[in-house]
Amino acid sequence: MSTPRPDDVPPGVPPAPEEFPRPADDDPPSRTADAQGTGAFARFLRGVEWLGNLLPHPVTLFALFALAIVVISGIAGWFDLAVQDPRPEGVPGRADDGMIRAISLVSGDGLRLIVENLVTNFTGFVPLGTVLVALLGVGVAEHSGMLTAAIRLLVQKAPARLMTLAIVFGGVISNTASEMGYVVLIPLAAVIFHALGRHPLAGMAAAFAGVSAGYSANLLIGTVDPLLAGITQEAAQLIDPGYEVHAAVNYYFMAVSTFLIAGVGTWVTHRFVEPQLGTYDSSIASEDLPPPRMDPLTPTEIRGLKWAAFSAVALFALIALAVVPEGGALRNPETGDVLRSPFLRGIVALIFVAFLVPGVVYGWVTGSMKSDRDVVAGMSQSMSTLGLYIVLVFFAAQFVAFFGWTNLGAILAVTGASGLEAAGLTGPAVFIPFILMCCFVNLMLGSASAQWAVTAPIFVPMLMLVGFSPEVIQAAYRIGDSTTNIITPMMSYFGLILAFIVKYDKRAGVGTVVAMMLPYTIFFLIGWIALFYLWVFVLGLPVGPEAPTYYVPGG
Numbered sequence: 001m002s003t004p005r006p007d008d009v010p011p012g013v014p015p016a017p018e019e020f021p022r023p024a025d026d027d028p029p030s031r032t033a034d035a036q037g038t039g040a041f042a043r044f045l046r047g048v049e050w051l052g053n054l055l056p057h058p059v060t061l062f063a064l065f066a067l068a069i070v071v072i073s074g075i076a077g078w079f080d081l082a083v084q085d086p087r088p089e090g091v092p093g094r095a096d097d098g099m100i101r102a103i104s105l106v107s108g109d110g111l112r113l114i115v116e117n118l119v120t121n122f123t124g125f126v127p128l129g130t131v132l133v134a135l136l137g138v139g140v141a142e143h144s145g146m147l148t149a150a151i152r153l154l155v156q157k158a159p160a161r162l163m164t165l166a167i168v169f170g171g172v173i174s175n176t177a178s179e180m181g182y183v184v185l186i187p188l189a190a191v192i193f194h195a196l197g198r199h200p201l202a203g204m205a206a207a208f209a210g211v212s213a214g215y216s217a218n219l220l221i222g223t224v225d226p227l228l229a230g231i232t233q234e235a236a237q238l239i240d241p242g243y244e245v246h247a248a249v250n251y252y253f254m255a256v257s258t259f260l261i262a263g264v265g266t267w268v269t270h271r272f273v274e275p276q277l278g279t280y281d282s283s284i285a286s287e288d289l290p291p292p293r294m295d296p297l298t299p300t301e302i303r304g305l306k307w308a309a310f311s312a313v314a315l316f317a318l319i320a321l322a323v324v325p326e327g328g329a330l331r332n333p334e335t336g337d338v339l340r341s342p343f344l345r346g347i348v349a350l351i352f353v354a355f356l357v358p359g360v361v362y363g364w365v366t367g368s369m370k371s372d373r374d375v376v377a378g379m380s381q382s383m384s385t386l387g388l389y390i391v392l393v394f395f396a397a398q399f400v401a402f403f404g405w406t407n408l409g410a411i412l413a414v415t416g417a418s419g420l421e422a423a424g425l426t427g428p429a430v431f432i433p434f435i436l437m438c439c440f441v442n443l444m445l446g447s448a449s450a451q452w453a454v455t456a457p458i459f460v461p462m463l464m465l466v467g468f469s470p471e472v473i474q475a476a477y478r479i480g481d482s483t484t485n486i487i488t489p490m491m492s493y494f495g496l497i498l499a500f501i502v503k504y505d506k507r508a509g510v511g512t513v514v515a516m517m518l519p520y521t522i523f524f525l526i527g528w529i530a531l532f533y534l535w536v537f538v539l540g541l542p543v544g545p546e547a548p549t550y551y552v553p554g555g
Contacts, residue, residue: 045276048515058498058510059388062395062489066402070105070114073406077104083414086457100414103406113405118398125397130348131389131496134183137355139382140375144363146308147188149301152195160196164206167192168265171210172217172258181211182493184351187500199280200504201516206269208497209520210261212485216478217257221248228474231452235460236470240553246546249471250478253535253543257528264527265520272519286506304366308358315357319343319350389499396495403490412441414458428537430466431476434459435529438480443488452477464551471547472536479532483525486517 056064081102085094095101104110122128141147167189174181186207193203216224226247233245297305322330323343330343343350359378363369369378403409423433441451455477463473485491489510501508535541536549543549 042272042276045272045515045518048511048518051511054511058489058495059392059395061510062392062399062495065489066395066399069399069402069406069408070110073102073110073402073408074104074106076102076406076408076411077106081411083411083418086414086455100407100410102408102411105402105406114402117401121397121401122394125393125400125492128390128393128397131183131386132383133348134351134355135382135386136379137352137359138184139380140378141355141359141362143369143374143378143381144359145301145366145368146304146359146362147191149297149305149362153297153305163192163196164203164269165262165266167203167206168210168214168269169258169262171207171212171265172214172261173219174211181207182496184355185211186497190500190504194280194504199274199277201280201501202269202274202277204497204500204504205273205516205520206265208486208517209265209268209524212491212493213483213517213520213524214258214261214265215482215485216250217254217261217482219255219258221251225250228452228478231456232460232470232474235456236464238457239461239464240551243470245470245474249544249547250475251544252541252547253475253532254478256535257531260527260531261524264523268519268523273516277516280504284505284507286502286504300366304362307365308362311361312354312358315354385503386499388502389496392495392499396489400490400492414455418458427466428533430463430468431532432529434463434473435476435480435525435532438477439484439525442481442484443490451481467550469548469551471543472549475536475543476532479525479528483521483528487514487521 082099085098085100089098105114138147167185171181171185171189174185186204189203189207190200191203194200229245229247229249232249233243236243236245319330322328323338323341326336330341330346331338332341360369360375363374369375438451438455441455452474459477460470460473464470488494494513498508498510498513501513505512536543540549
């Protein structure tokens with residue numbers, strides 16, 4: 001995609017050459033039927049968006065979803081729908097008769113369950129508290145002017161042609177502490193793209209793709225790694241009781257996947273997403289957006305940023321003192337590890353403080369914050385923008401809770417896994433339908449651990465018996481589990497992303513999000529599967545330390 005035309009760029013905005021230049025006559029089209037691409041894929045995406053936006057308002061949609069789950073559960077309960085639970089006896093949640101049964105909500109017990117938990121479904125919905133707490137700190141940093149000044153400095157100093165790559169890469173890295181990516185990076189990417197004269201939704205899409213669709217790729221070990229390894233080990237021990245799986249078994253493959261996702265995500269943004277979105281028209285925003293400010297920073301702003309940086313360094317040093325030394329206060333008090341520690345479990349609190357302290361310091365130095373009232377005003381202003389999100393979360397939380405209570409997701413997962421097992425595929429080709437099945441199940445079970453807890457006891461033993469190691473099986477699962485996160489409303493942060501998008505485009509709906517993110521899902525999936533086969537079966541490289549490719553009984 002070429003750079004924005006001069007008449008489309010706000011005054012003072014530098015030209016933004018792309019990471020992957022396109023022909024000079026291939027300008028970004030405006031979002032009209034005549035100007036948009038006419039290729040088959042572009043027409044397909046417009047069709048997806050059109051069909052998706054025929055759906056009711058997202059709030060209404062989640063309410064209807066919740067009601068549909070109640071009705072379907074009643075029908076499933078009437079027919080006593082059940083499947084064999086693949087998990088071993090004695091695990092928490094497994095019924096005594098070894099069956100997963102559909103639980104009807106169209107009953108006295110179901111009604112009591114709904115009425116008694118309607119409020120706690122809402123207040124206990126994890127993304128709600130995460131967003132509210134983190135945005136209290138972000139609101140102060142924004143109200144003081146620190147975020148605006150920092151973004152102007154970034155846009156003026158950073159190579160514009162690497163901006164998209166940096167955002168996707170940053171999204172992948174941030175998913176170690178996924179709340180930070182969703183709450184901070186995604187809206188920040190929209191602001192950066194808007195400041196560069198590019199479509200803010202394209203920046204949001206690039207960040208969302210890195211944070212969520214690239215969920216399993218990272219250069220760091222995250223909290224999900226030991227969680228999945230524990231489930232894999234339990235499933236492997238159904239075949240080999242002495243088999244052990246450690247947390248870093250997929251590290252090599254996931255580390256190299258980071259660069260694949262960053263490169264493919266950048267290319268998709270330029271090749272498909274920005275041309276499809278076209279030139280941004282601020283009149284479609286749901287609120288008045290300030291014009292992009294690209295004038296040079298004043299001496300006062302520079303001094304404020306320096307003091308804010310000093311305060312941030314001091315704060316991070318204090319946190320490091322509580323994390324780095326053995327026995328640190330924020331390490332796991334039982335094991336001494338950083339994984340599953342107060343540091344990672346409390347990352348939202350640290351995000352809050354990391355924005356609050358520099359924001360207050362910047363405001364005090366520049367004079368934009370003169371008293372505690374200004375700090376409170378910043379927090380209040382950030383909360384005032386979340387009205388739609390809070391309403392949407394109420395109904396989304398009911399839908400997710402109802403779906404979990406009824407066991408419908410687990411039944412669908414086991415049924416799909418059993419169908420794949422019945423196909424009788426062997427050899428490396430078995431991983432393609434396995435990954436695609438994981439993609440499909442992920443559309444219904446948004447939790448990586450919940451999905452793997454149900455499917456691992458089926459697939460790990462099955463694929464071990466045809467000669468593949470649990471480590472390789474888990475790596476393949478993580479591809480399918482990640483790539484469809486960005487196109488399913490079952491993903492916990494989908495409502496938040498939609499609320500962010502509506503700020504810039506009041507016409508946006510579920511179809512807008514799905515059509516915008518679908519190219520990432522398609523090309524991430526193709527690229528990741530190709531990398532998997534190249535890495536594992538062509539080059540014969542291990543997916544992680546002490547991670548064999550093939551399983552040898554007794555080996």
